[in-house]
Amino acid sequence: MIGMNKKILVIAASIIVVAAIVAYSYIASTGTKGTIKVSGAWALYPMMVKWAEEYQKIHPDVKIEVSAGGAGKGMTDALARLVDIGMVSRDIYPEEIANGAYYVSVTKDSVVATINKNNPVLSDIQAKGVTRQTFYDIYIVGSVTTWGQVIGRLDVSDEIHVYTRSDACGAADTWAKYLGKKQEDLRGTGVYGDPGLLEAVRQDPLGIGFNNIGYAYDLQTKKQVEGIRVIPIDINENGQVDSQEDFYDDKDRIVEAILQLVYPSPPARNLNLVTKDKFTGSAKEFVRWILTDGQAYVEEAGYVPLPQETLDEQLAKLEE
Numbered sequence: 001m002i003g004m005n006k007k008i009l010v011i012a013a014s015i016i017v018v019a020a021i022v023a024y025s026y027i028a029s030t031g032t033k034g035t036i037k038v039s040g041a042w043a044l045y046p047m048m049v050k051w052a053e054e055y056q057k058i059h060p061d062v063k064i065e066v067s068a069g070g071a072g073k074g075m076t077d078a079l080a081r082l083v084d085i086g087m088v089s090r091d092i093y094p095e096e097i098a099n100g101a102y103y104v105s106v107t108k109d110s111v112v113a114t115i116n117k118n119n120p121v122l123s124d125i126q127a128k129g130v131t132r133q134t135f136y137d138i139y140i141v142g143s144v145t146t147w148g149q150v151i152g153r154l155d156v157s158d159e160i161h162v163y164t165r166s167d168a169c170g171a172a173d174t175w176a177k178y179l180g181k182k183q184e185d186l187r188g189t190g191v192y193g194d195p196g197l198l199e200a201v202r203q204d205p206l207g208i209g210f211n212n213i214g215y216a217y218d219l220q221t222k223k224q225v226e227g228i229r230v231i232p233i234d235i236n237e238n239g240q241v242d243s244q245e246d247f248y249d250d251k252d253r254i255v256e257a258i259l260q261l262v263y264p265s266p267p268a269r270n271l272n273l274v275t276k277d278k279f280t281g282s283a284k285e286f287v288r289w290i291l292t293d294g295q296a297y298v299e300e301a302g303y304v305p306l307p308q309e310t311l312d313e314q315l316a317k318l319e320e
Contacts, residue, residue: 034062034282039082039282040074040087041170042194043109043212044271046219048087050301051294053288062282068193072168075101084283086274089170089212104272104314106290108304110213110258111174111267113231114198118205122157122229124151129241132264136179138162138208140187147206163200163209166190170269175210178266202227210267217251219302224248232319235264251302252290257303270306279318291315 038048052064059314063290065156071088078086092103113135119125128151137144138160148156164186171194172183179185191197194215201207202225211228218225230248232241244262247253257263279287291311298305306314 017208033059035063036085036283036286037083038064038066038085038087039069039077039083039091040274041071041271042068042123043071043089043170043214044087044107044273047107047271047298047301047303050297051290052285054294054297055289060073062286064286068073070165070167070175070193071170075274081276084275085279087273088272090173090269090272092272092274093314094314100276101273101274102276102278103307104279104287104291104317105270105272106287106314107196107295107298108258108268108306109298110254110263110269111155111171111178111210112213112216112254113175113232113233114201114209114211114228116201116203116205116207117227117229119147119229120151120205121147121151121156124153126229128239129232129245131234131237132178133237139164139175139188140179142182142187153164156191158206161204161207163191163197163204163207164188165197166192169194170211170271171210173265178264181303198225198228205291213254214302217254217302222251222302224250225251230254233264243318255299255302255304265320268304271303278320280306288315290316291318 005105018235043096045066048066052066056062060238071090074088079084079101092101099239115125130150134144134150139162144150145160147158147160148154155163156287176183176186176224179180191200194212198211201209216225216228216230217223224230232245232248233309234241234244236242247257254263258268273287275283291314295305295311
């Protein structure tokens with residue numbers, strides 16, 4: 001009888017252990033426990049931090065580690081399985097897909113050209129705007145070198161100080177795509193990261209750069225960041241900023257312009273989350289939440305929501 005009791009206890013203990021393993025596996029697979037590592041695009045970094053904070057409130061046993069470093073780093077880390085999720089703020093290249101890159105789009109934002117608030121021809125630029133061709137001549141050809149040339153004034157000879165990104169990133173890729181080129185074609189002094197490029201222009205009255213709107217506008221006030229002014233694009237190239245082109249004063253207005261497809265695309269673009277092969281386990285549950293409940297925080301964080309049809313397509317893709 002004693003031997004039988006011992007056998008029953010052993011069997012019961014085994015059942016408990018197996019049940020615990022199954023329960024732990026279920027918890028891990030449904031995103032309520034474990035660590036999720038995320039790296040990549042500066043464009044998505046503020047949004048991802050917000051998503052991580054809110055997700056961890058409802059799943060306190062989940063730890064989400066988020067780091068920025070550029071879209072290139074996000075893709076490289078994801079393909080090397082150094083992170084569970086890579087943040088990529090540009091189109092995914094065919095060769096990356098061939099190497100196992102699997103992605104879903106989660107929100108939208110834009111890249112804007114920026115200058116210092118003390119630029120010598122600021123009032124002219126705000127009234128006339130700058131055409132795509134002029135940006136091309138500054139960043140690609142290098143034939144426009146003074147601020148006087150930008151606004152057609154021969155009496156202004158101040159030199160343009162051109163800044164670009166030194167890191168492989170979605171912002172530079174998107175800005176170059178708007179100009180019909182690639183990031184490596186952009187002229188200028190290379191500066192690391194969105195915050196670094198913003199600061200370079202903020203410190204230089206003759207500087208020109210480009211930033212994701214999440215960095216060019218203050219999240220709290222919705223106004224352009226202190227020391228910086230966003231350059232209006234003369235979309236119809238008639239030499240002035242018309243009322244339908246005048247939406248740069250605050251973040252809500254430019255977001256609405258992106259939603260209404262008034263602001264050019266590019267530089268407006270989708271932001272993506274990438275992994276190697278397929279999203280699984282905790283990472284998959286987190287991404288599913290981002291595409292559903294997490295969308296409630298998109299506009300609050302200053303980003304542009306994707307249409308529901310697009311979100312539904314991304315959810316279906318997640319389950320493939």
